[in-house]
Amino acid sequence: MRDDLELVVAADADWGIGKNGTQTLVIPEDRRHFREVTGRGTVIVGRKTLMDFPGGRPLKNRRNIVLTRDGSFAVEGAETAHSVEEALEKCRQDGRVFVIGGESVYRALLPYCRRAHVTRIFARAENDAFFPALDTLPGWRLADRGEERESAGLRFAFQTWERW
Ligand SMILES: NC(=O)c1ccc[n+]([C@@H]2O[C@H](COP(=O)([O-])OP(=O)(O)OC[C@H]3O[C@@H](n4cnc5c(N)ncnc54)[C@H](OP(=O)(O)O)[C@@H]3O)[C@@H](O)[C@H]2O)c1
Numbered sequence: 001m002r003d004d005l006e007l008v009v010a011a012d013a014d015w016g017i018g019k020n021g022t023q024t025l026v027i028p029e030d031r032r033h034f035r036e037v038t039g040r041g042t043v044i045v046g047r048k049t050l051m052d053f054p055g056g057r058p059l060k061n062r063r064n065i066v067l068t069r070d071g072s073f074a075v076e077g078a079e080t081a082h083s084v085e086e087a088l089e090k091c092r093q094d095g096r097v098f099v100i101g102g103e104s105v106y107r108a109l110l111p112y113c114r115r116a117h118v119t120r121i122f123a124r125a126e127n128d129a130f131f132p133a134l135d136t137l138p139g140w141r142l143a144d145r146g147e148e149r150e151s152a153g154l155r156f157a158f159q160t161w162e163r164w
Pocket of ligand 1: 008009010011016017018019020021022023024045046047048049050052067068069070073081082083084100101102103104105106108129
């Protein structure tokens with residue numbers, strides 16, 4: 001585990017996070033929250049999630065490390081890493097590092113993360129991508145359940161989960 005490694009995810013009541021390569025439930029406040037949390041830090045992102053960003057472009061004002069097994073993959077404004085170990089090595093000196101998905105990258109890096117910023121949406125959508133259910137995973141606890149909010153007819157909370 002690394003103290004500087006955190007994770008940011010929006011998950012529905014079933015821990016669903018997306019379908020057909022894109023996010024199912026989108027809340028504008030959550031997009032703002034995501035920008036605030038990740039600030040000017042480093043993000044680690046899977047190649048498929050990067051492709052789903054507007055124009056397939058990396059996030060601005062942050063160091064982007066893209067995980068891919070494709071040795072020829074390159075995109076302007078991002079660095080590539082070809083294994084979890086390589087990604088972790090690249091950001092060793094970076095201060096705050098955020099794992100931002102998708103499913104395969106969350107699963108691969110969750111064991112290294114100290115904290116998870118979870119936008120928990122109290123609704124159910126049809127998903128084919130899921131985040132590990134932290135509420136049943138040993139070693140994780142809900143440190144801050146956040147206040148319940150509502151936007152676009154969806155109830156949600158900005159939760160913080162931590163290892164203990
Ligand atoms: N709700 C949320 O907060 C949230 C956030 C992010 C994503 N999502 C959702 O998650 C879904 C995408 O998840 P996904 O699992 O299909 O794709 P992904 O994790 O974004 O990307 C998968 C790709 O990452 C690369 N990769 C993964 N593990 C690797 C490793 N250990 N070493 C090297 N490369 C590795 C591979 O790229 P190559 O194929 O190039 O080798 C793999 O195909 C979408 O539905 C998206 O909307 C939701």
